[in-house]
Amino acid sequence: MTDLSLYRYSQEEWDRLAAREATRRRVLQVVLYLLLTVLVILYSMPSIGVLITSFKSNAEISRGGLWSAPAQLNFANYQEAWVNGNVRTYALNSFLVTIPATVLSIALGVLLGYVFSQLPFRGSEALFILIVSGMFFPPQIVLVPLFRLFNTVGLYNTLWPMIIVHVAFGLPICTLITRNFFATVPSALREAAIIDGANEGQILVKVMLPISLPALAVLATLQFTWIWNDFLWPLIFTQSDNSRTIMVGLISLKGQYSVAWGVQGAMSVIASIPTLFIFIFFQRYFISGLTLGAVKG
Amino acid sequence: MARSQWLWRIGFLALPLTLYLVIVIAPLAYSFFFSLTDWNGFNPEYNFVGLGNFERIFSDPLFGNAIKNTVIWIAVALTVPVLGGLGLALILHEGMRGANVYKSLFYLPICLSLAVIGQIWIWIYQPRWGLLNLTLNGIGLEDLSRAWLADPGTALPSVILAWVWQQLGLGMVIFLAGLTAVPTELTDAAQIDGANYWQTLRHVVVPLLQPSTVVVVALAVINSLKSFDIVYIMTGGGPFHSSDTLAMFMYHESFKKYYMGYGSAISVVLFIIAVTVIAFYFRQIRALEHLYD
Numbered sequence A: 001m002t003d004l005s006l007y008r009y010s011q012e013e014w015d016r017l018a019a020r021e022a023t024r025r026r027v028l029q030v031v032l033y034l035l036l037t038v039l040v041i042l043y044s045m046p047s048i049g050v051l052i053t054s055f056k057s058n059a060e061i062s063r064g065g066l067w068s069a070p071a072q073l074n075f076a077n078y079q080e081a082w083v084n085g086n087v088r089t090y091a092l093n094s095f096l097v098t099i100p101a102t103v104l105s106i107a108l109g110v111l112l113g114y115v116f117s118q119l120p121f122r123g124s125e126a127l128f129i130l131i132v133s134g135m136f137f138p139p140q141i142v143l144v145p146l147f148r149l150f151n152t153v154g155l156y157n158t159l160w161p162m163i164i165v166h167v168a169f170g171l172p173i174c175t176l177i178t179r180n181f182f183a184t185v186p187s188a189l190r191e192a193a194i195i196d197g198a199n200e201g202q203i204l205v206k207v208m209l210p211i212s213l214p215a216l217a218v219l220a221t222l223q224f225t226w227i228w229n230d231f232l233w234p235l236i237f238t239q240s241d242n243s244r245t246i247m248v249g250l251i252s253l254k255g256q257y258s259v260a261w262g263v264q265g266a267m268s269v270i271a272s273i274p275t276l277f278i279f280i281f282f283q284r285y286f287i288s289g290l291t292l293g294a295v296k297g
Numbered sequence B: 001m002a003r004s005q006w007l008w009r010i011g012f013l014a015l016p017l018t019l020y021l022v023i024v025i026a027p028l029a030y031s032f033f034f035s036l037t038d039w040n041g042f043n044p045e046y047n048f049v050g051l052g053n054f055e056r057i058f059s060d061p062l063f064g065n066a067i068k069n070t071v072i073w074i075a076v077a078l079t080v081p082v083l084g085g086l087g088l089a090l091i092l093h094e095g096m097r098g099a100n101v102y103k104s105l106f107y108l109p110i111c112l113s114l115a116v117i118g119q120i121w122i123w124i125y126q127p128r129w130g131l132l133n134l135t136l137n138g139i140g141l142e143d144l145s146r147a148w149l150a151d152p153g154t155a156l157p158s159v160i161l162a163w164v165w166q167q168l169g170l171g172m173v174i175f176l177a178g179l180t181a182v183p184t185e186l187t188d189a190a191q192i193d194g195a196n197y198w199q200t201l202r203h204v205v206v207p208l209l210q211p212s213t214v215v216v217v218a219l220a221v222i223n224s225l226k227s228f229d230i231v232y233i234m235t236g237g238g239p240f241h242s243s244d245t246l247a248m249f250m251y252h253e254s255f256k257k258y259y260m261g262y263g264s265a266i267s268v269v270l271f272i273i274a275v276t277v278i279a280f281y282f283r284q285i286r287a288l289e290h291l292y293d
Helices: A004-008 A011-053 A058-064 A076-083 A087-118 A124-136 A140-152 A160-183 A187-195 A200-211 A213-229 A232-237 A246-256 A261-281 A283-292 B002-034 B052-059 B061-093 B099-111 B114-125 B131-138 B155-180 B184-192 B197-208 B210-226 B229-234 B246-256 B260-292
Strands: none
Touching (some): A011 B099, A011 B131, A058 A261, A076 A087, A076 A261, A087 A124, A087 A160, A087 A246, A087 A261, A087 B002, A124 A160, A124 B002, A140 A160, A140 A232, A140 B260, A160 A213, A160 A232, A160 A283, A160 B002, A187 A200, A200 A213, A200 B002, A213 A261, A213 A283, A232 A246, A246 A261, A246 B114, A261 A283, A261 B099, A261 B114, A283 B155, B002 B260, B052 B260, B061 B099, B061 B155, B061 B210, B061 B246, B099 B155, B114 B131, B114 B155, B155 B210, B155 B229, B184 B197, B197 B210, B210 B260, B246 B260
C-alpha cells in the first residue's frame, strides 16, 4: 500500500466501497448475461424454426405459420422425405463419398506429413508450402478443367469424381496437421526404433500412428464434416438422381416440395444429422481442428 | 541408409503427389490455358482467342458488378465476424456459468452445410410467412417488410447476413483458442498498474491475439472469395445479378451459358486475388514466427 490516500478511509468505509464495487460488477455481469441470452436465443431461432416446422403438417403450418410450436411430434414429413423424396438414395450416396474420401485423404496426408516431418530433404519445405497453399484455392479455379477431365474419362455422373477431388483437396489440411503433430513427437522414439532395426514404414505404423490418434480423430471429424456438407462438386459432377449426394438432392427436391414446408424442413434435418452427431459427440476434436488448421470452412 | 531413405521418401510421396498434381496443379495450369480459348464445354474443338477473354472481362459491366459485390462481401466479412467473434470470445472467456452451452450454440452453425443454411434463411426472408417480415409487422414496421431476396436492393445484404450467421461462430472459436494462450500474469500486471478493462484489452490482450487475428482475417477474405453455395441456393446471383459474387459469376458463365473459356478467364482473375491473400498470410505467419523465436 504505497497509496497514502487509502488511509483516509476508515475500515467501515472501505468495506462499503468494496461492497459497492462488488455489486457494480455483479450488476454488470447480470446485464451481460441477459444480453448474451437474448442474443443466443435470436441466434438459435433459425435452427429451431426448421426443427419445429419439420414436425408440422401442412394444415398446421397454414393455420399457425412456420414459427409456432407444433401441437404434437408428427413424423409424417420425415417418412415422406425418406421414402418418396429419394432422400434415402441421396444419403447413401453421401456416405459412399464421404467415408472413403475421409479415410483416403487422411491416409495420404499421413504419408506426406511423415516425409515432411521425419524425412525432410532439400526443397521439401517449399513442396510443403505449395501443398498447404492448396487449402486457400477457390475451387472455381479448377472447375472447368476437372469437368472436362472427368467427362473425358467417362466418370461424369458417378460418385468417383467427388471421392477423388475430395481426397486431393483434403491433402493440404491433412498434411499440415499430421506434419505438425509428428514434429512434436520426441526424436528419441524414432531413434530407438531405428536401433531396434525398424524401417520407415514400421516406424510410421508402429510408433507414429498409435500416438497420433488424437490428431487423426481431429482430421476425421473435420474431413467428414466438410465432405458431407459439400455442395459444389456434386453440383458440377452429377446430373441424375442416382448419383446425387444429399446437399444437392436437397436443392433439387425443393421444386418438388415447393409448398410442402414440413417436408423441406425434415429433409434439412436429415441432411444435418451426421454432422450434428459429430458436433455433439466429438466437439472437442472438431473445435481443435478448426483452430489448428483454421483455414477451411 | 541414405539410399533406403530415398526409396521410402519416393514410396510415400508417389501416390499423394501424383494425385495432387493431376487434380489440383495440372487443372490450375489448364485453367490458364482455357482462358485463352473460346471453348464451349461440349465441342472437342476450340479456337485460341489470345487475351480476348481478358479484354472482354474488363469491359463487361457484369464482371465489374461481381467485383463490387465481392468487395462488399469481404468488407462485411472483415468487420462483423471478426469484431463480433472477438467480442463473443472475450465475454465467454470470462468463464461464467453455462459459458460452454453458449459457446456450443454459437458454433453450431459451423457444422451445418451452407446448403441447409441457405434453405433455413430463405424461410426467414420468405415474404408472407418469413420470421423477418412477421417480426416487422408485429412491431408496427410494416413499411420495412418486403420480399428480401427478390428485391435487388436487399438481396445481397440478406445473403451475406445468412453467411455471417455461420462465420461468426468460426471467428469466436479461433479467438477463444487464442485467448487461452494469453497469460493471466500479463493482464493481472496491467490491472495492478492501474489499467482499466479497455486499456488492458487494447494494449495487452489484442496485441497478444495477433496470431489468431491473422488467421481470422485471412479466413474471412478467402471464404468471401469462395462464396458460392449460399448465393447459388438463396438467389442464384439474382435478381438482375444484384447478388452475383465472383465465384457465382464464374459458375454462371461457365456452366449455365457454357462460355467455358470466358469462365476460365474469370477463374484466373479469382486465382490471382487468392494468391495475393495467400502470400500476405504466409508473410504474416512468418513474421510472427520470428517474433516468438
